[in-house]
Amino acid sequence: MGRAGEVRRRDATERGTGQDGRELDLQQYFPYRLARLAEQVSLAVAEVYSERFTLTRQEWRVLAILGARAEIATKEIGPLTTLDKMQVSRAVQGLQARGIASRKHHPDDRRELIVSLTPAGRALYRKIVPYALARETELLSVLTAEEVKVLDRVMHKLSAALS
Amino acid sequence: MGRAGEVRRRDATERGTGQDGRELDLQQYFPYRLARLAEQVSLAVAEVYSERFTLTRQEWRVLAILGARAEIATKEIGPLTTLDKMQVSRAVQGLQARGIASRKHHPDDRRELIVSLTPAGRALYRKIVPYALARETELLSVLTAEEVKVLDRVMHKLSAALS
DNA sequence: AGGAAATAGTAACATCTGATACCAATTTCG
DNA sequence: CGAAATTGGTATCAGATGTTACTATTTCCT
Numbered sequence: 001m002g003r004a005g006e007v008r009r010r011d012a013t014e015r016g017t018g019q020d021g022r023e024l025d026l027q028q029y030f031p032y033r034l035a036r037l038a039e040q041v042s043l044a045v046a047e048v049y050s051e052r053f054t055l056t057r058q059e060w061r062v063l064a065i066l067g068a069r070a071e072i073a074t075k076e077i078g079p080l081t082t083l084d085k086m087q088v089s090r091a092v093q094g095l096q097a098r099g100i101a102s103r104k105h106h107p108d109d110r111r112e113l114i115v116s117l118t119p120a121g122r123a124l125y126r127k128i129v130p131y132a133l134a135r136e137t138e139l140l141s142v143l144t145a146e147e148v149k150v151l152d153r154v155m156h157k158l159s160a161a162l163s
Numbered sequence: 164m165g166r167a168g169e170v171r172r173r174d175a176t177e178r179g180t181g182q183d184g185r186e187l188d189l190q191q192y193f194p195y196r197l198a199r200l201a202e203q204v205s206l207a208v209a210e211v212y213s214e215r216f217t218l219t220r221q222e223w224r225v226l227a228i229l230g231a232r233a234e235i236a237t238k239e240i241g242p243l244t245t246l247d248k249m250q251v252s253r254a255v256q257g258l259q260a261r262g263i264a265s266r267k268h269h270p271d272d273r274r275e276l277i278v279s280l281t282p283a284g285r286a287l288y289r290k291i292v293p294y295a296l297a298r299e300t301e302l303l304s305v306l307t308a309e310e311v312k313v314l315d316r317v318m319h320k321l322s323a324a325l326s
Numbered sequence: 327a328g329g330a331a332a333t334a335g336t337a338a339c340a341t342c343t344g345a346t347a348c349c350a351a352t353t354t355c356g
Numbered sequence: 357c358g359a360a361a362t363t364g365g366t367a368t369c370a371g372a373t374g375t376t377a378c379t380a381t382t383t384c385c386t
Contacts, residue, residue, distance in 0.1 A: 024292045026227045026243065030299050031208040036245050037318055038201030040325040045194040056342095064189045075364060080189065082199050086344075089365060111351045111364045129187045136193050142324040143317060150313040154306060155200055161305040162203040219372090238334060249374075252335060274334040274381045 041139065048131045053124065058083055058091040059100075063117075064132075066101060067125035071116035073106065100124055204302065211294045216287065221246055221254040222263075226280075227295075229264060230288035234279035236269065263287055 026032050042057070049060040061081040066072065077088045092115055095101035100121035106112035117125060140148055189195050205220070212223040224244040229235065240251045255278055258264035263284035269275035280288060303311055 022296055024227055024230065024295060026224065026231075029227070029295070030303060031204050032224070032227075033318055033322075034201045035205055037322050037325075038197045039245070040322060041194050041197055044325055061189065061195070064187055064192070064195075067187065068189075073364095082202070084344085085365070090343090093366095109352070109364085113365075132187060132192070133185055139321065139324065140193060142320050147313060147317050147320075150310060151317050154310050154314050155196055157305050157310075158302065159196075159200050159203060161302070162200075162207055236334095247374085248335070253373090256336095269334095272334085272382070276335075 044139070045132065045135050048135055049128055052131070053128060056091065056094065058087050059094050060128075062088065062091045062095060062115075063100065063121070063125055063128070066095075066115060066117050066121070067129065071114050074103075074113045074115055077115070095121065207302070208295065208298050211298055212291055215294070216291060219254065219257065221250050222257050223291075225251065225254045225258060225278075226263065226284070226288055226291070229258075229278060229280050230285070230292065234277050237266075237276045237278055240278070258284065 046057065046060075049055040049063075050057075055063065058081070061083065062077055065077055065080050074088060074092060075085070077083070077092070078085055081088070083091065092101060092103065092113075096103060099118055101115050102118050103113045103115050106114050143151065209220065209223075212218040212226075213220075218226065221244070224246065225240055228240055228243050237251060237255060238248070240246070240255070241248055244251070246254065255264060255266065255276075259266060262281055264278050265281050266276045266278050269277050306314065
């Protein structure tokens with residue numbers, strides 16, 4: 001990672017502020033733009049599960065994982081959802097409190113909890129998913145197929161570089 | 164990604180869950196992937212201003228804006244940083260408390276506050292910016308020039324579609 | 327003019343989130 | 357075997373964040 005030194009050298013036009021190196025323009029700064037975009041997207045998607053079905057972002061993620069399988073150990077949820085164990089704990093409790101998920105002890109290791117969707121939870125899942133997928137499709141529809149392809153690759157590359 | 168062939172693939176083998184439409188695979192779901200990536204990037208950049216210089220994300224954004232100009236009305240900061248007015252208020256107070264920024268009343272409208280960097284603040288800005296820019300360069304260095312170009316266009320398109 | 331409405335900023339309260347420590351169950355290994 | 361370490365999960369408390377309502381100042385309108 002870059003020690004300070006090798007940061008791009010200068011340009012002649014001083015704008016009365018920075019004197020060394022490039023200027024920093026927040027609007028053009030990639031990390032800022034990405035954060036901003038992600039927030040916009042997140043908000044757009046949240047309409048689906050939040051306003052309509054009163055789920056938090058974390059609950060929605062857990063639901064999404066749960067919907068894809070019959071049951072899952074709590075400890076597996078974290079890695080799949082990028083939530084830490086406290087967030088998972090709270091999300092699952094939230095889902096359980098609302099009759100969406102249920103928990104039972106793992107028969108062979110009573111520390112572990114196994115989570116699954118209740119029938120109501122599964123119904124909810126089936127109701128939400130089409131909206132969620134529609135949102136995604138709608139979003140990506142402003143891009144060309146080629147752009148989607150590149151975006152996919154780019155995201156993989158960046159993500160990999162950061163792990 | 165998303166819509167592309169890869170994701171769409173609903174498999175004939177019902178996994179005991181979804182029955183209609185496509186499956187939702189969180190790992191492939193664009194909004195999730197984007198949120199995840201943005202968080203990784205945000206974390207990587209936060210090392211620069213947070214660990215090293217003990218600034219919050221909001222303070223860093225305000226600092227970035229302030230560094231680019233001599234002074235600015237508080238009310239202009241929000242739109243430029245995507246922070247709401249309470250966040251701006253707190254961030255500016257934080258910067259002021261640490262001797263980084265100073266405030267004065269607008270002479271013609273005493274409701275408004277005009278913020279500017281103190282000399283110490285400007286020094287801090289000059290110290291941080293190279294690191295921040297280096298981070299960005301480093302990040303984008305895993306991409307080809309073409310990919311960067313497409314990424315830029317894609318982000319603009321998506322962002323515009325969401326406003 | 328002068329009261330109603332709007333604007334900039336903040337206080338105050340409620341809620342969410344993160345970090346730490348903790349309990350219970352299991353595994354390790356001297 | 358049995359004490360120590362590890363693991364899964366949660367309580368708890370502190371700090372961060374969001375929301376609402378309030379103050380001060382300015383603008384609008386008749």
